[in-house]
Amino acid sequence: MENRLExxxxxxxxxxxxxxxxREATVRVLxxxxxxxxxxxxxxxxxxxxxxxxxxxxVYRTLDLLTELKIVDRVNFGDGVSRYDLRIEGxxxxxxxxxxxxxGSVEEIQEDLxxxxxxIVERRWHFQITDHRLTFHGICKHCQExxxxxxxxxxxxxSV
Amino acid sequence: MENRLExxxxxxxxxxxxxxxxREATVRVLxxxxxxxxxxxxxxxxxxxxxxxxxxxxVYRTLDLLTELKIVDRVNFGDGVSRYDLRIEGxxxxxxxxxxxxxGSVEEIQEDLxxxxxxIVERRWHFQITDHRLTFHGICKHCQExxxxxxxxxxxxxSV
DNA sequence: TTACAATTGATAATTATTTTCAATTTAAAA
DNA sequence: TTTTAAATTGAAAATAATTATCAATTGTAA
Numbered sequence: 001m002e003n004r005l006e007x008x009x010x011x012x013x014x015x016x017x018x019x020x021x022x023r024e025a026t027v028r029v030l031x032x033x034x035x036x037x038x039x040x041x042x043x044x045x046x047x048x049x050x051x052x053x054x055x056x057x058x059v060y061r062t063l064d065l066l067t068e069l070k071i072v073d074r075v076n077f078g079d080g081v082s083r084y085d086l087r088i089e090g091x092x093x094x095x096x097x098x099x100x101x102x103x104g105s106v107e108e109i110q111e112d113l114x115x116x117x118x119x120i121v122e123r124r125w126h127f128q129i130t131d132h133r134l135t136f137h138g139i140c141k142h143c144q145e146x147x148x149x150x151x152x153x154x155x156x157x158x159s160v
Numbered sequence: 161m162e163n164r165l166e167x168x169x170x171x172x173x174x175x176x177x178x179x180x181x182x183r184e185a186t187v188r189v190l191x192x193x194x195x196x197x198x199x200x201x202x203x204x205x206x207x208x209x210x211x212x213x214x215x216x217x218x219v220y221r222t223l224d225l226l227t228e229l230k231i232v233d234r235v236n237f238g239d240g241v242s243r244y245d246l247r248i249e250g251x252x253x254x255x256x257x258x259x260x261x262x263x264g265s266v267e268e269i270q271e272d273l274x275x276x277x278x279x280i281v282e283r284r285w286h287f288q289i290t291d292h293r294l295t296f297h298g299i300c301k302h303c304q305e306x307x308x309x310x311x312x313x314x315x316x317x318x319s320v
Numbered sequence: 321t322t323a324c325a326a327t328t329g330a331t332a333a334t335t336a337t338t339t340t341c342a343a344t345t346t347a348a349a350a
Numbered sequence: 351t352t353t354t355a356a357a358t359t360g361a362a363a364a365t366a367a368t369t370a371t372c373a374a375t376t377g378t379a380a
Contacts, residue, residue, distance in 0.1 A: 018377075020327065040368080055329040060368065076236045080337075081367070098287045107285065113277050120273065121296060127258045127267070128304055131297040136281060138289040178346070180358065200337080215360040220337065240368075241336070 001031055004089065011069055025051040026062045030072060030086050037075065037083040037097075037106050077106065077135065094131060100140035107140065161191055164249065171229055185211040186222045190232060190246050197235065197243040197257075197266050237266065237295065254291060260300035267300065 008027055009019040019027075029046045030038070038046070044059045063084050066072040072084045073094050088095065088110060096109040118129050139147070168187055169179040179187075189206045190198070198206070204219045223244050226232040232244045233254050247254065248270060256269040278289050299307070 016326095018326075020376085022328070053329080057330080057369080058328060061327085074238065076238065078234065078236065080242075082240075098281070098285060101290065107287070109281070109285065113280060117273050117277065118296070121258070121269070125258060125267065125269065126301040126304070127296065127298055129296045129298040130261065133293065133295045133297075135293045136278070136287065136289045137291040137293075138287055141286040144286070144288055176357095178357075180345080182359075213360080217338080217361080218359060221358085 004031060007089070008071060011071065012065075015069060017065060022047075022051065022054050022058050023062050023065075025054065026059055027066070027071075030066075030084065034086045035108065037077075037085055039081045039083050041081075043084065075133070075135075094133065096134040096136070098136050098138065098140065100143055101137055102139055102143040102146075105140055105142070164191060167249070168231060171231065172225075175229060177225060182207075182211065182214050182218050183222050183225075185214065186219055187226070187231075190226075190244065194246045195268065197237075197245055199241045199243050201241075203244065235293070235295075254293065256294040256296070258296050258298065258300065260303055261297055262299055262303040262306075265300055265302070 005024070005027060009024075012019050012023070025047050026043060028050070029043055033046070036042075040056075040060055040063055043063065044054070044056050047054050047059060063072065063074075067074050067084070070087060072086055075083050075085055075097065077083065077097070077099050085095075091110070093112055093114070096113065098107040098109065100106075114132060114134065118132070121127055122129060165184070165187060169184075172179050172183070185207050186203060188210070189203055193206070196202075200216075200220055200223055203223065204214070204216050207214050207219060223232065223234075227234050227244070230247060232246055235243050235245050235257065237243065237257070237259050245255075251270070253272055253274070256273065258267040258269065260266075274292060274294065278292070281287055282289060
C-alpha cells in the first residue's frame with residue numbers, strides 16, 4: 001500500500017507533477033477501495049472524511065490526472081456517471097467487468113481472455129489496438145440463486 | 161428499408177406503442193444513418209430537416225423507447241455523450257467497435273468473436289450473460305499509414 | 321528572500337438528459 | 351359518428367455531472 005503510493009509518487013514526478021496532500025488523500029482513497037467502482041462524487045465524499053477542506057474540482061482534476069497517467073481507468077456502465085477503477089500495477093490490459101442487471105453489482109475479471117480476439121482484430125481489420133473495454137451484462141450468481149428459490153416457492157404455492 | 165420500418169411498427173404495436181409521425185421520422189433517420197453513431201442531438205437535428213416541429217424531448221423519448229425494445233443500442237465511447245446504434249436485425253449479440261484515438265473514427269465489427277470468451281465467463285464466473293459491450297481503442301488503418309508517411313518524410317528531412 | 325509556475329477551492333458556467341405540464345392526438349367504446 | 355380515456359407531444363424548467371474561471375495559496379528553483 002505504502003509502496004504503491006511511493007511508486008505512484010514517482011510516476012507523478014517523472015511527468016513533473018507533484019503529489020500534493022490533496023492528491024495523496026485522493027490516491028489513498030482509491031487504494032483503499034480498489035475493488036469498488038467509485039464515481040467522482042463517491043471519491044469526493046470519502047476524501048472529505050480525512051481531508052475536509054478538499055474541493056470537488058480538485059478531486060475531478062486529480063482523477064483526470066491519474067487517468068492520463070494510466071494509474072486509473074475511467075469506465076461508464078451506462079448510468080451516465082464516470083467511475084474510476086485502479087489499474088492493476090504492471091498489467092498491460094484493462095480488466096473486464098460483469099454488471100448484474102438485477103442487483104447492479106459489478107464484478108471484475110482480471111484475466112485477459114481477449115488475446116485471441118485481439119490478434120484476429122489486428123490482422124483482419126488492420127487496427128492497432130492500444131486499449132479495450134469489455135463489459136458483460138447479465139445475471140450474477142447470487143441473483144440466479146435468488147430467482148431459483150423464488151421459482152420453487154411459486155410452484156409450491158401454485159400446487160396448494 | 162420500408163420493410164424494416166414495417167417490422168419495427170409491428171414490434172412497437174406488439175408492446176402497445178404507436179408509430180406516431182414523430183417516431184417514424186426518427187426511425188427513418190436512424191435507418192438512413194445505420195453505419196453512423198449519432199448522438200441524441202445529431203438525431204434531433206437530422207429529424208428536424210424533415211419534420212421541423214419535432215421537439216428534442218420527443219427524440220430522447222423515442223430513443224429510450226427503441227433502446228427498451230432492443231431496436232437500437234445505447235453506446236458511450238467515453239466522451240460523455242450517448243450514441244445510438246441500430247442493431248442488425250435478427251442478430252442476437254450487439255456488435256463491437258473500433259475507435260481510433262487519432263482521428264476519432266468508429267468502425268463496426270459485426271462478427272461475434274466472443275463466443276469462446278462468453279463460454280469461459282459463464283462457466284468460470286457462473287454469470288449468465290445477456291448482453292455485452294466491447295470496444296477497442298487504437299489506431300485505424302488510415303492513421304497508421306499517415307504515421308508511416310510522416311516518419312518517412314521526417315527521416316528524409318533529417319538526413320539532408 | 322524573491323519570483324514564478326503549479327495547484328487549489330469556491331463558484332459560475334456548460335452540457336446532456338429528464339421532468340413537468342398543459343395541449344394535442346390517437347384508438348377504442350358507445 | 352361522437353364520446354372518452356389514455357398516450358403522446360412540445361416547450362420550458364429542472365436536474366445532474368462535469369468543466370472553466372479566477373483570485374488566493376503553495377511549493378520550488380534561482
